[in-house]
Amino acid sequence: MSFTALHPELGRIDATLTDLGQGLSWESVYRTRPRIELTCPECGYGVHAKLSPRRTRYFAHDPGRPPHCQLAVESADHHLLKLVLAEAIRHAGWSADLEVPAPDGSWRADVMATSVADGDRMAWEAQLSPITEDDIRMRTDRYADDGIEVCWVSSRDRVPWLCTVPAIAVRPPEPPTAAGRWMVHDGLVRFDYARGRWVQVDDVPLAAFVRWVLGHGLTFHSIGHRYRRIHLPGGNATMRRSASWTTQRSIDSEAKHEVMRQRQETAKSAREEHARKAEEHRKQVERERQRQEQERRRIEAEERRVEAEERHRLFMIEMERQRATREAQRREQERQQQEQARQEEVARRERDRQEQAAAHQWWSGVSAAQLTELLDHVAALSVAEHTSRALPGAIEGNREHAYGIAVYTGRRLYGVVRPCPQSLGQLRTSTRVFVRNAHEEALITATGLIGAALVTHFDLPDHEQTTLL
Ligand SMILES: [Zn+2]
Numbered sequence: 052m053s054f055t056a057l058h059p060e061l062g063r064i065d066a067t068l069t070d071l072g073q074g075l076s077w078e079s080v081y082r083t084r085p086r087i088e089l090t091c092p093e094c095g096y097g098v099h100a101k102l103s104p105r106r107t108r109y110f111a112h113d114p115g116r117p118p119h120c121q122l123a124v125e126s127a128d129h130h131l132l133k134l135v136l137a138e139a140i141r142h143a144g145w146s147a148d149l150e151v152p153a154p155d156g157s158w159r160a161d162v163m164a165t166s167v168a169d170g171d172r173m174a175w176e177a178q179l180s181p182i183t184e185d186d187i188r189m190r191t192d193r194y195a196d197d198g199i200e201v202c203w204v205s206s207r208d209r210v211p212w213l214c215t216v217p218a219i220a221v222r223p224p225e226p227p228t229a230a231g232r233w234m235v236h237d238g239l240v241r242f243d244y245a246r247g248r249w250v251q252v253d254d255v256p257l258a259a260f261v262r263w264v265l266g267h268g269l270t271f272h273s274i275g276h277r278y279r280r281i282h283l284p285g286g287n288a289t290m291r292r293s294a295s296w297t298t299q300r301s302i303d304s305e306a307k308h309e310v311m312r313q314r315q316e317t318a319k320s321a322r323e324e325h326a327r328k329a330e331e332h333r334k335q336v337e338r339e340r341q342r343q344e345q346e347r348r349r350i351e352a353e354e355r356r357v358e359a360e361e362r363h364r365l366f367m368i369e370m371e372r373q374r375a376t377r378e379a380q381r382r383e384q385e386r387q388q389q390e391q392a393r394q395e396e397v398a399r400r401e402r403d404r405q406e407q408a409a410a411h412q413w414w415s416g417v418s419a420a421q422l423t424e425l426l427d428h429v430a431a432l433s434v435a436e437h438t439s440r441a442l443p444g445a446i447e448g449n450r451e452h453a454y455g456i457a458v459y460t461g462r463r464l465y466g467v468v469r470p471c472p473q474s475l476g477q478l479r480t481s482t483r484v485f486v487r488n489a490h491e492e493a494l495i496t497a498t499g500l501i502g503a504a505l506v507t508h509f510d511l512p513d514h515e516q517t518t519l520l
Contacts, residue, residue: 052130053122054137054149056080056089056098056110063092065149066100066108067137072148077108092150093159094120103127105228107134121159122150132177132206132221133161134229139261140164140175157193160201164265173265174201184215191216202264202271204257213238214294217271221257233257239269240281240292242301247308249274249281249292249301260296269296275309403450409473410454417469421487421511426458428509429468429485433460441465453477455484466507475500487511 054066064071064080071077080087081100089110091098097113109130112123133149140147140162151163151174160174174194178187187203194201203218210220219238224231239252239260263269273294274281281292417425426443433441441458448454448471455470466483472494478484484506486492492508495501 052109059088093122136162136175139258143262143265176203178203184212187212214292235260240295240297242304244304272297406474410471413471
């Protein structure tokens, strides 16, 4: 079916227009006798005027049409939408022509809107069958080559190319009629500045949408990258859209928001930079503090080391001082000992000298004869006691025998004759002592050094001089 046909005399006629666009009545083509030879503008095959059950006017191909005619295979829905678009365009004050082919055949507009004022044209395409994004972009480009804007309209639920080319999705009334209220439910958005996002608009009738587009109240706008999550009305649901129809006011609002957002981001990155620098400064201060602390500890350790060395040095000095003191004490002690020994030696010599003097005195009163007499008595006594004659070892007395004369029976000491009383301490306490008389014995025992039992006297005259006197 189609809404246009070629009249054999008048050319193109349009079933959606009251006068068919040529000042003709519907009745002049519908069920006429004889039949008017109308042809299809697409394939040139014969068509005839018809009325749908809802009394919509259209043209149908005669039986046996070629199978490739595009107009012949278009669905009733497609034709209905074209009719709705044509009526919306005419309602907006523009003229609408259906199934308008390009002079070179590069496009055929479902509905071509033409401005009555300045002749501007805009194509409106009812696209219900599936089409690839590449194909629909290519078809849009063909219009652009001829300076014609286009808006693609679909009544399908899912329209994959909705932001590839200028397009909208519409919802038909129930039941779907040209007179009913068709609504745009996708492809139109407004910018919510307060929330900084695009929101889908789904309460605009198609007729209003067409009027706004033709009146330049709506623009097909490429949405900013940061705003492509479109919010659906009444809820949190979102969908991705890279382009959509919207008002200039929303476009300006988005731009303003982007400026504000960038300003905020700049401020934020400035704050972050400031915080980063502050943190860096803090770390640097901390590093410096640690370095100073380390330096302080190093200095303290160095001071402790120097102190310890000084203590050690002082300790060594003290040790040396003590050692020197001990050495001096030892030397002093040695000196004192030497001095004592020297004094003792002097004393001993003095004693010896005195003892020798005393011995000299002691023996000075005894003549050789008297000594012989005494020795004879001793010898006699020894014979009596031991049958062994005691003989003097040496006439000269010595200190060991207290300056007396030691007498021996054989090799054995028998006793000491006449030891000097001053030197008696030299004798062993068991040594027998022989003296001339009681007077001499008294001198010996008076010392207390020799017991009386060990002293023997022979009652000899005291002194030769005395005898002589
Ligand atoms: Zn045809």
